[in-house]
Amino acid sequence: MKVIAAQTMQELDRQAIQEHGIPGLELMEHAGHACMEAIFHEFGYSGGKRAFIFAGRGNNGGDGYVIARLLLQSGWQVRVCILAERDRICGDAAINLEQLPPAAVSYCTVPGQLAGQFQEELSQADVIVDALFGTGLNSEVVGIHQEAVELINAAGCPILAVDIPSGIHGTSGRVLGCAVRATVTVTFAAAKLGHVLYPGADHTGRLVVADIGIPAELVENASGCEFLTAESIALLLRRRDRQAHKGHFGHSLIVAGSRGKTGAAALSANSAVRAGSGLVTLAVPESLNPILEVKTTEAMTVPLADSGSGYLTDSAFPAIEGLLPGKDALAIGPGLGLHPATVALVRALLKTADLPLVIDADGLNAVAQDANCLLDKKSTHVVLTPHPGEMARLMGATIADVENDRIATARKFAAAFGVHLILKGSRTIIVAPDGSTAINGSGNPGMASGGMGDVLTGIIVSLLGQGYNCHDACRLGVFIHGYAADLVAQDKGEIGMNAGDVLEKLPYAYHNLLPLPKENSVCRP
Ligand SMILES: NC(=O)C1=CN([C@@H]2O[C@H](COP(=O)(O)OP(=O)(O)OC[C@H]3O[C@@H](n4cnc5c(N)ncnc54)[C@H](O)[C@@H]3O)[C@@H](O)[C@H]2O)[C@@H](O)CC1
Numbered sequence: 001m002k003v004i005a006a007q008t009m010q011e012l013d014r015q016a017i018q019e020h021g022i023p024g025l026e027l028m029e030h031a032g033h034a035c036m037e038a039i040f041h042e043f044g045y046s047g048g049k050r051a052f053i054f055a056g057r058g059n060n061g062g063d064g065y066v067i068a069r070l071l072l073q074s075g076w077q078v079r080v081c082i083l084a085e086r087d088r089i090c091g092d093a094a095i096n097l098e099q100l101p102p103a104a105v106s107y108c109t110v111p112g113q114l115a116g117q118f119q120e121e122l123s124q125a126d127v128i129v130d131a132l133f134g135t136g137l138n139s140e141v142v143g144i145h146q147e148a149v150e151l152i153n154a155a156g157c158p159i160l161a162v163d164i165p166s167g168i169h170g171t172s173g174r175v176l177g178c179a180v181r182a183t184v185t186v187t188f189a190a191a192k193l194g195h196v197l198y199p200g201a202d203h204t205g206r207l208v209v210a211d212i213g214i215p216a217e218l219v220e221n222a223s224g225c226e227f228l229t230a231e232s233i234a235l236l237l238r239r240r241d242r243q244a245h246k247g248h249f250g251h252s253l254i255v256a257g258s259r260g261k262t263g264a265a266a267l268s269a270n271s272a273v274r275a276g277s278g279l280v281t282l283a284v285p286e287s288l289n290p291i292l293e294v295k296t297t298e299a300m301t302v303p304l305a306d307s308g309s310g311y312l313t314d315s316a317f318p319a320i321e322g323l324l325p326g327k328d329a330l331a332i333g334p335g336l337g338l339h340p341a342t343v344a345l346v347r348a349l350l351k352t353a354d355l356p357l358v359i360d361a362d363g364l365n366a367v368a369q370d371a372n373c374l375l376d377k378k379s380t381h382v383v384l385t386p387h388p389g390e391m392a393r394l395m396g397a398t399i400a401d402v403e404n405d406r407i408a409t410a411r412k413f414a415a416a417f418g419v420h421l422i423l424k425g426s427r428t429i430i431v432a433p434d435g436s437t438a439i440n441g442s443g444n445p446g447m448a449s450g451g452m453g454d455v456l457t458g459i460i461v462s463l464l465g466q467g468y469n470c471h472d473a474c475r476l477g478v479f480i481h482g483y484a485a486d487l488v489a490q491d492k493g494e495i496g497m498n499a500g501d502v503l504e505k506l507p508y509a510y511h512n513l514l515p516l517p518k519e520n521s522v523c524r525p
Pocket residue numbers: 013014017024027028029031056057058059060061062063132133134135136137138139140141142145162163164188212
């Protein structure tokens with residue numbers, strides 16, 4: 001699903017009206033109609049019921065007047081409460097307002113009076129329509145608008161938000177002061193970033209994207225992001241050839257582990273196996289090898305000389321270089337530790353390894369000591385998987401800087417260093433060096449526990465080894481990781497979920513997304 005910024009939508013409206021000659025009034029009529037249909041469809045109301053419509057002074061309010069007229073024509077009782085003086089309403093909104101019977105419209109601009117005036121009517125409403133602010137919201141919601149938002153949220157009846165729940169910033173998804181919690185949001189032409197990014201996503205309810213007559217090519221050509229869903233991801237997944245053998249699914253090499261962090265190495269190797277690799281080799285400090293032999297079964301381990309230290313040093317570099325031929329992808333980082341000699345090893349590998357490469361965890365921290373070392377990378381297919389703290393270290397910025405605009409941050413870094421970037425968090429952002437951006441739609445807060453990142457690294461290196469290109473491997477890997485966690489949540493809830501639970505659900509995640517064709521399920525002649 002395509003998702004665009006609020007400013008992009010404003011530009012699309014402008015182009016539709018000014019360059020394609022589509023009257024704004026016509027777009028508004030379609031917008032109101034789509035909302036009315038959603039009221040009938042989503043709430044199952046077609047016969048006469050009661051609607052309470054809160055309207056602001058802009059075009060979002062204008063959509064509200066169209067809805068009011070259409071519902072009145074369908075035999076509904078409608079109250080429109082406008083939080084502005086009559087003479088502040090202009091343009092298309094004013095034209096639609098003039099068509100409403102004056103008895104259905106109230107104006108309220110004095111703070112403190114809303115509840116007293118309308119509590120009773122609100123309590124009798126079957127649906128509340130929130131047409132206060134749309135993409136034009138430009139500051140904190142305060143005063144009478146805040147009172148209205150609070151009344152709407154407390155009313156206890158279904159709420160339909162027009163375009164975006166009032167109070168949610170259409171591009172960042174932030175709550176500007178306070179915001180409506182909608183049951184259903186009907187938006188126009190394309191979903192907005194504010195609908196899918198948190199906390200906006202929590203306020204949006206079910207999202208309906210309605211065509212209001214903005215030319216499809218304008219929407220297609222508009223800059224935006226891809227929101228990853230089960231349907232879009234299923235299209236990327238490849239079916240297995242019936243004659244396949246393990247050589248078809250890649251041999252991934254993972255360089256990982258240090259004393260105290262053998263779990264990270266094991267989780268990433270076992271995840272690569274569960275993500276579908278033909279073969280997985282795990283290269284670890286020699287003194288830890290006996291432990292990892294036990295923690296991994298299907299993956300092979302290679303002990304690298306560590307003089308008993310429990311961490312890898314650059315003296316392991318020739319041995320790792322010797323392992324690269326015949327491998328299809330490489331992951332560096334899970335549980336490596338940050339000994340200066342390990343940092344030197346990571347940098348040496350970055351300079352020489354010429355195969356698809358994932359750098360995670362301590363691998364990232366090694367890079368972060370001078371991110372310019374990324375400019376010396378040999379491979380043209382490099383994936384970095386930072387969480388916000390690691391991203392901040394990579395950029396020499398604060399976590400607040402990163403979180404302030406995750407998409408812009410990820411795009412800037414990916415373009416500057418020619419890498420694919422997975423910026424983890426609730427709604428992980430995936431960016432290719434050319435700026436192509438995806439937002440993940442799977443996952444849950446149960447994933448906020450140690451080892452989840454190691455699982456993701458194993459999945460991504462596996463998919464790269466299976467021959468998926470970097471952007472596909474990142475999109476697939478991030479979605480499947482979250483989706484497997486959603487399956488765990490369905491089984492045992494979110495609290496206490498661990499990384500091992502998620503990796504065990506990976507085959508089920510694939511199976512749900514791409515069910516086996518019936519004829520493949522049992523032996524066939
Ligand atoms: N031609 C178009 O542009 C179309 C616009 N449509 C609707 O129009 C909306 C955008 O309309 P507008 O650009 O008029 O903007 P809005 O209707 O979203 O609201 C902006 C108005 O509220 C005021 N405002 C902003 N923040 C405020 C705050 N915190 N407190 C108090 N007042 C505040 C602004 O000064 C402005 O007058 C869309 O979301 C959509 O619902 C649809 O009718 C489709 C066509």
